[in-house]
Amino acid sequence: NAGVTQTPKFQVLKTGQSMTLQCAQDMNHNSMYWYRQDPGMGLRLIYYSASEGTTDKGEVPNGYNVSRLNKREFSLRLESAAPSQTSVYFCASTRRSSYNSPLHFGNGTRLTVT
């Protein structure tokens, strides 16, 4: 049981380049999330998907797009990377039936934009 798998683990981009961060979970969770973690800022929600076929903005969505490809997969795309998007990105998932179920996190992607 792999849980939440994120790829890649590390990535370096030049300003203006694009890339997609991949996330997949094998726990049959309904809800999936993308967070970014910056020093002194904690984790901030970028986008979330309550269920397959739906996506919504979090608190810091600008510069990002997402796709809930199916129940398992939730990708995050940077169309034109900027240095301000240098961060560690976490994908997470949870069951929807009970909101005391904790988030299960992937191991993160460290992205550097030069």
Add this chain to the structure above:
Amino acid sequence: AQTVTQSQPEMSVQEAETVTLSCTYDTSESNYYLFWYKQPPSRQMILVIRQEAYKQQNATENRFSVNFQKAAKSFSLKISDSQLGDTAMYFCAFTFYIQGGSEKLVFGKGTKLTVNP
């Protein structure tokens, strides 16, 4: 607005001693859940403990316990018999329902805990 405040950016404790990490939150929700997550240098996010807001009894998980004061909106984490492996960033968070039936988890900015030998 739903917010979580961790007022201690960094703390240190001697091995085997007890340390308390503070957390306050602000929400207009009446029913919610509170969590403490641990992030060691490996970067992995690990659930430490959770508390249902409707329960008065404080949650306990082995050496970890919470002091939940609902009226004060306070949710502190106590680590007893600290171990070197407890060295990590600790994040306080709470979750509530949002439109569409999903949960939204709001995090504090974290407290970096160092356990010294």
